[in-house]
Amino acid sequence: MSFQRTLIAKPDGRRLWYYSWDRPPPAVKANGTRRALESEGLGLRWHPLLEEWIVVAPERQERTFLPPAEYCPLCPTRDASRPTEVPSAEYEVVVFENRFPSFRRDAPKAGKVRPPFATERARGAAEVVLYSPEHEASLGELPARQVERLVEVWADRYRELASRREVAYVLIFENRGREIGVTLTHPHGQIYAFPFVPPQVQRELSAAARYRRERRRCLHCDIVAAETKGRERVVAANDGFVAFVPFFARWPYEVHVVSTRHFASLAELSGDEQRDLAALLRTVLQKYDHLWGAPMPFAMVMHQRPADGKRYPGCHFHIEITPPYRSRGKLKYLAGCETGAGTFINDARAEETAAELRWAEPRT
Amino acid sequence: MSFQRTLIAKPDGRRLWYYSWDRPPPAVKANGTRRALESEGLGLRWHPLLEEWIVVAPERQERTFLPPAEYCPLCPTRDASRPTEVPSAEYEVVVFENRFPSFRRDAPKAGKVRPPFATERARGAAEVVLYSPEHEASLGELPARQVERLVEVWADRYRELASRREVAYVLIFENRGREIGVTLTHPHGQIYAFPFVPPQVQRELSAAARYRRERRRCLHCDIVAAETKGRERVVAANDGFVAFVPFFARWPYEVHVVSTRHFASLAELSGDEQRDLAALLRTVLQKYDHLWGAPMPFAMVMHQRPADGKRYPGCHFHIEITPPYRSRGKLKYLAGCETGAGTFINDARAEETAAELRWAEPRT
Numbered sequence: 056m057s058f059q060r061t062l063i064a065k066p067d068g069r070r071l072w073y074y075s076w077d078r079p080p081p082a083v084k085a086n087g088t089r090r091a092l093e094s095e096g097l098g099l100r101w102h103p104l105l106e107e108w109i110v111v112a113p114e115r116q117e118r119t120f121l122p123p124a125e126y127c128p129l130c131p132t133r134d135a136s137r138p139t140e141v142p143s144a145e146y147e148v149v150v151f152e153n154r155f156p157s158f159r160r161d162a163p164k165a166g167k168v169r170p171p172f173a174t175e176r177a178r179g180a181a182e183v184v185l186y187s188p189e190h191e192a193s194l195g196e197l198p199a200r201q202v203e204r205l206v207e208v209w210a211d212r213y214r215e216l217a218s219r220r221e222v223a224y225v226l227i228f229e230n231r232g233r234e235i236g237v238t239l240t241h242p243h244g245q246i247y248a249f250p251f252v253p254p255q256v257q258r259e260l261s262a263a264a265r266y267r268r269e270r271r272r273c274l275h276c277d278i279v280a281a282e283t284k285g286r287e288r289v290v291a292a293n294d295g296f297v298a299f300v301p302f303f304a305r306w307p308y309e310v311h312v313v314s315t316r317h318f319a320s321l322a323e324l325s326g327d328e329q330r331d332l333a334a335l336l337r338t339v340l341q342k343y344d345h346l347w348g349a350p351m352p353f354a355m356v357m358h359q360r361p362a363d364g365k366r367y368p369g370c371h372f373h374i375e376i377t378p379p380y381r382s383r384g385k386l387k388y389l390a391g392c393e394t395g396a397g398t399f400i401n402d403a404r405a406e407e408t409a410a411e412l413r414w415a416e417p418r419t
Numbered sequence: 420m421s422f423q424r425t426l427i428a429k430p431d432g433r434r435l436w437y438y439s440w441d442r443p444p445p446a447v448k449a450n451g452t453r454r455a456l457e458s459e460g461l462g463l464r465w466h467p468l469l470e471e472w473i474v475v476a477p478e479r480q481e482r483t484f485l486p487p488a489e490y491c492p493l494c495p496t497r498d499a500s501r502p503t504e505v506p507s508a509e510y511e512v513v514v515f516e517n518r519f520p521s522f523r524r525d526a527p528k529a530g531k532v533r534p535p536f537a538t539e540r541a542r543g544a545a546e547v548v549l550y551s552p553e554h555e556a557s558l559g560e561l562p563a564r565q566v567e568r569l570v571e572v573w574a575d576r577y578r579e580l581a582s583r584r585e586v587a588y589v590l591i592f593e594n595r596g597r598e599i600g601v602t603l604t605h606p607h608g609q610i611y612a613f614p615f616v617p618p619q620v621q622r623e624l625s626a627a628a629r630y631r632r633e634r635r636r637c638l639h640c641d642i643v644a645a646e647t648k649g650r651e652r653v654v655a656a657n658d659g660f661v662a663f664v665p666f667f668a669r670w671p672y673e674v675h676v677v678s679t680r681h682f683a684s685l686a687e688l689s690g691d692e693q694r695d696l697a698a699l700l701r702t703v704l705q706k707y708d709h710l711w712g713a714p715m716p717f718a719m720v721m722h723q724r725p726a727d728g729k730r731y732p733g734c735h736f737h738i739e740i741t742p743p744y745r746s747r748g749k750l751k752y753l754a755g756c757e758t759g760a761g762t763f764i765n766d767a768r769a770e771e772t773a774a775e776l777r778w779a780e781p782r783t
Contacts, residue, residue: 096768102667103630103638104623108762109667115766116746157756157764171630171641172666228755236752247756255761259468266467266535274467277535302536303466303473356759375759382480388600389753391592392521392611395720395739397619398472400521402479404460 058207063142071141071151074208081143086132093117094156098165099250101173107254110157110177118155120238124190128154129241131188144188147201148208150246156181158247160221178221180248184208185241192242193350194229195340202333205244209357210321210329216248217322217362224249224256224361227321232352234379234386244355252361259358263369275371279313288409291338295331298339300409307381307403308351308412310339312374319360319370336374343378345415353378422571427506435505435515438572445507450496457481458520462529463614465537471618474521474541482519484602488554492518493605495552508552511565512572514610520545522611524585542585544612548572549605556606557714558593559704566697569608573721574685574693580612581686581726588613588620588725591685596716598743598750608719616725623722627733639735643677652773655702659695662703664773671745671767672715672776674703676738683724683734700738707742709779717742 061073061080065087073080096113119128131144141149158179165174186194186205194202209227216225229244230237252260266274282288282299290298290310298312312335314328324332343351355376360367381387381402393399425437425444429451437444460477483492495508505513522543529538550558550569558566573591580589593608594601616624630638646652646663654662654674662676676699678692688696707715719740724731745751745766757763 100667102669103642104626104667105619106622106626106629109669110762110764111768112764112766113768113771115764120749168666169645171638171645226756226760228759230754235754236750237754245755247760249760249762253756253760253762255469255759258470258761262468262470274535278467281533281535302532303464303468305466305473354755354759356755377758385484386600389758390594390599390601391609391718391720392590392617394741394753395592395619395718396590396611396613396617397622398474398613398617400474400476400479402476404475404477407477 058204058211060211065151067154069152069154071149073146074148074150074204074211076147076204078145078147081145084142086135086138086142087140094159095163097156097159097162097177099175099177101175103171103173105254108175108251112155112157112177115155115157118238121233121240124240127190127239127241129183129185129239129243130190140183141185141188146185146188148204149185150182150208150212151185153181153183153245158249175250178250180216180219180222180246182212182216182246182248184212184244184246186244187242190241193231193340193344194242194244195337195344197242197337199333199337202337203330206321206324206329206333209246210324212246213321213359216246217320219248219362221250222248223363224252225359226253226256227357229353229355231355232350232379234352235354237352252363256358256361260361260367260370263371264367267369273317273369273371275313275369275373276317279315287406290342290409290412291335293331293335295328296335298335300405300412302405304405304408305399305401306377306379306387307401307408308343308346308378309405310376310412312336312339312376314372318372319367320372321357321359323372339376339412341417342412342415343376345417346412347383351378351380422568422575424575429515431518433516433518435513437510438512438514438568438575440511440568442509442511445509448506450499450502450506451504458523459527461520461523461526461541463539463541465539467535467537469618472539472615476519476521476541479519479521482602485597485604488604491554491603491605493547493549493603493607494554504547505549505552510549510552512568513549514546514572514576515549517545517547517609522613539614542614544580544583544586544610546576546580546610546612548576548608548610550608551606554605557595557704557708558606558608559701559708561606561701563697563701566701567694570685570688570693570697573610574688576610577685577723580610581684583612583726585614586612587727588616589723590617590620591721593717593719595719596714596743598716599718601716616727620722620725624725624731624734627735628731631733637681637733637735639677639733639737640681643679651770654706654773654776655699657695657699659692660699662699664769664776666769668769668772669763669765670741670743670751671765671772672707672710672742673769674740674776676700676703676740678736682736683731684736685721685723687736703740703776705781706776706779707740709781710776711747715742715744
């Protein structure tokens with residue numbers, strides 16, 4: 056570990072970690088209110104028709120909604136009488152527990168219900184990762200060195216959260232852009248530590264395990280080989296990683312960033328691979344923004360080994376990025392067919408959108 | 420069958436059916452262009468990570484996008500030099516094959532690919548059901564008699580499409596509102612006839628079959644009993660059907676309309692049940708519009724017995740309606756956690772949104 060991690064307890068009981076490499080951590084001080092975190096209504100409800108957990112988090116209705124920049128709760132505190140989430144601008148990366156959590160270490164007890172209903176505590180964690188004290192920055196525009204730091208932070212959060220007994224899965228993700236409902240525009244990502252393996256992740260893992268059983272090979276390694284050989288859907292690549300619009304994309308501009316070496320989590324990255332991942336992520340996100348000369352919204356989700364102690368043969372680290380546009384200015388909506396039946400209609404050929412992204416360069 | 424069904428072939432090869440009860444069908448004539456339907460790029464691609472089919476339909480990018488009302492292609496033709504989809508306004512209900520289909524009877528052959536990729540023809544059907552010649556109507560505002568006619572049409576389309584050899588599932592649905600991407604506002608629903616059982620439907624059927632095997636009871640009947648006993652999540656009910664925000668709702672204002680009698684498809688409805696379904700659907704949709712005094716967008720999806728000839732023990736007819744709002748004026752977006760991991764965060768308690776809907780009445 057090349058960084059120093061400094062823990063601060065916020066007055067309301069939440070925790071904050073400064074990650075420091077080249078400078079000392081900010082003077083350690085806490086700020087914010089002592090008001091206890093409200094999430095009395097938080098809990099899991101079992102969906103008996105789909106056999107999956109739903110997170111019910113009513114206090115999230117109260118979360119800050121697109122405040123003007125001067126009221127951004129993720130900017131460093133400028134005025135002590137109006138504390139924000141971060142006391143100091145002198146940080147490199149900072150992580151803290153979400154004020155409006157979907158999962159909590161100390162989640163309230165579950166209410167009792169009778170079958171066919173069921174409930175459970177929403178134990179786990181919801182963390183916010185601030186990429187920069189600058190309100191106008193974005194992941195793709197950060198200096199390469201800063202994205203490398205983020206890769207180290209993601210790996211560290213993965214290791215720490217995965218080691219907790221109640222955690223079965225660590226989901227590292229970023230939602231970017233109002234088009235997908237982001238309520239705070241300050242550049243940040245999120246981490247959810249789940250007490251179960253989320254159902255779509257579970258399906259991917261089952262498919263990879265089945266493929267490995269039947270063919271004695273890794274499904275993801277085979278996909279990387281096929282996409283790299285054909286090249287028509289490759290967006291960018293380096294030694295450690297390849298980015299492509301998969302043949303089977305559900306979204307027109309969906310990109311998968313997959314490691315060329317077979318490993319299962321961020322905890323297993325070499326130093327070179329950390330740099331390669333940071334470099335390729337930057338390239339892909341920059342291409343998105345260059346495509347139409349405007350910031351591209353997306354959901355970016357990392358897929359890695361669950362933390363529930365079970366074996367997952369065929370698990371292979373990868374990142375899935377799904378922008379919500381189907382063409383310039385036209386959003387792809389999920390409606391009856393997708394949300395009601397589970398089948399995606401993709402209005403674009405992966406070969407064409409991959410070529411668009413491959414050739415997307417800064418406008419001069 | 421109380422109606423007369425009249426088939427017309429459009430010049431481009433698509434079919435149109437007039438459904439008539441109280442008046443004679445419109446003078447049978449075809450209109451439109453002879454230009455062949457373009458869907459050369461249409462096909463299925465196998466998603467090996469999720470083990471499901473993706474529909475790729477690039478010609479759908481060209482579909483008509485929110486035209487002004489006077490150019491609505493779903494309004495009856497007023498000017499012969501500018502034909503629309505429907506030659507005459509003198510119809511009661513009309514159904515026709517979609518000009519921008521996701522599935523087709525005569526779908527093009529699938530391109531060849533190597534494993535781990537796979538393709539298949541997108542055989543099936545995509546139909547449009549016009550509820551009314553009136554551009555400004557909506558399902559909830561139609562006269563009760565007209566909604567009863569629609570229930571008969573849905574049952575007839577279900578029977579006809581389910582009887583086709585290539586069809587495994589008949590999905591009857593309506594997407595309403597620009598908020599979920601509707602590109603034509605004229606009141607209409609859609610029907611997709613799939614050559615496979617869609618994955619989310621498959622999961623529901625597997626869960627119901629497992630429940631029946633383990634408990635020797637119908638999961639849906641047990642849910643209806645539990646929701647009816649508690650009543651706190653019931654929105655409205657009559658003899659044949661009950662509408663409730665399920666305990667396990669994924670969306671804040673999600674409503675399930677479930678038959679009180681155990682049967683598996685629209686083809687099994689009695690005359691009384693047809694009337695009860697029409698009445699309860701109208702009530703629920705009116706309550707949605709009364710809630711905030713504005714038309715509520717939603718995806719409405721009917722769940723019924725697949726047409727693939729397999730047994731589906733525990734299959735129970737029901738309708739799922741999911742409006743995209745989380746509270747007045749605030750959309751619920753699907754982002755990283757939902758589309759990337761498959762877990763829904765619901766920011767509302769079903770008990771509270773059900774009470775809101777139950778008490779929603781016309782403003783005076």
